[in-house]
Amino acid sequence: MSEFVPKMIGLQDVENHEKIKSLYEDLINRANTLWVTTQNLFQDPELEPDILYEMLKKNEAELVLFLKHEFIRRNNIEYPGLSVEKLISLDLISLPKEYDTIVLNWKAMNEGIETVGKCKFEYPLRMLFDPNKCIFELDESFESALSELTSCYTTTEKQNEVLDIIERFCNVVNDMIESKIIRNDGNSWAFVGETISQAIVAKRPSTRPLSPERRMFKRNFIFERFGNNAPFEAYHQDRNKVVF
Secondary structure, three states: OOOOOOOEOOOOOHHHHHHHHHHHHHHHHHHHHHHHHHHHHHOOOOOOOHHHHHHHOOOHHHHHHHHHHHHHHHOOOOEOOEOHHHHHHOOOOOOOOHHHHHHHHHHHHHHHHHHHOOOOOOOOHHHHEEOOOOEEOOOHHHHHHHHHHOOOEOOOHHHHHHHHHHHHHHHHHHHHHHOOOOOOOOOHHHHHHHHHHHHEEEOOOOOOOEEEOOOHHHHOHHHHOOOOOOOOOOOOOOHHHHHO
């Protein structure tokens, strides 16, 4: 018995696929910008992305304190007799310009997260970080998950069989549209049965009762326009063959 292979039903929802992908592309661009400015602040090109996720858990006030604590710790800044908290409260730490940029980028990042959160597609930012390139980017797993969301698939072999019949019917109707047997505007295709009934005869009983009506190009306007309307030309047979 062959293994069941799901088939895509119809076409992918390309419009939603592109919209969601665009939102995530914007999100990872914001993430990479925040990532770079954080690396610059701490002067650490090998900074682990965990710090970024930690920053995204905080509100703005918590973020400000977090960045100051990290900057002091990473630069071994000390003032005799003063604790880290005191250094911060007395505003004795002069932070580089990247500090303000990080806060702005952090806000932009949260706006992107808020927007993506409305698209009914969940794919964690953490999974989009490539440790080899040290950047966030959309990968094949993301594309596969998004395609899964914006497409429908069969779940049984019987569904595959029925889908195949419907696909063949669609192909026939599309051929009829291309051949101008029926129009392609609106739902005119829905009257295909009424149209082709003029060119079909049915034999009953039969498991496959339908066949083309042999005079289809001579009886109905829809098909007459495809017919050969040349005048009848008599064929003169040998008289003996006619009689005997």
